[in-house]
Amino acid sequence: MPGRRDYTRCWPATVVSIAAERIERLSELASEAAASGETDRAREYVRLARRIAERNRLPLPRELKRFTCDRCAAYLRPGRNARVRVEDGRVVITCGCGAHSRYPYNR
Numbered sequence: 001m002p003g004r005r006d007y008t009r010c011w012p013a014t015v016v017s018i019a020a021e022r023i024e025r026l027s028e029l030a031s032e033a034a035a036s037g038e039t040d041r042a043r044e045y046v047r048l049a050r051r052i053a054e055r056n057r058l059p060l061p062r063e064l065k066r067f068t069c070d071r072c073a074a075y076l077r078p079g080r081n082a083r084v085r086v087e088d089g090r091v092v093i094t095c096g097c098g099a100h101s102r103y104p105y106n107r
């Protein structure tokens with residue numbers, strides 16, 4: 001019996017790694033855009049990265065999780081468009097749009 005090659009077995013892993021690379025790249029682009037003051041472009045990259053992560057059920061890179069606003073998708077830069085405070089062992093990041101995010105403070 002002629003053997004059929006099973007492409008589907010290696011396919012998902014390839015798709016996942018391409019998606020993960022794209023997210024990584026978008027995260028860098030968002031950071032660069034935010035650094036040069038292009039906040040709207042940074043937002044677009046953040047939104048794209050989130051969409052790809054969601055569709056592929058991939059975790060977001062740590063910097064995209066922490067330094068982006070859940071409400072307006074801005075790439076947050078402490079001292080520029082965000083304030084960072086530490087209260088009761090938590091880090092509170094306030095976006096320029098007024099949204100707060102809280103994270104446990106890792107010691």
Ligand SMILES: [Zn+2]
Pocket residue numbers: 069070071072073074095096097098099
């Ligand atoms: Zn915001």
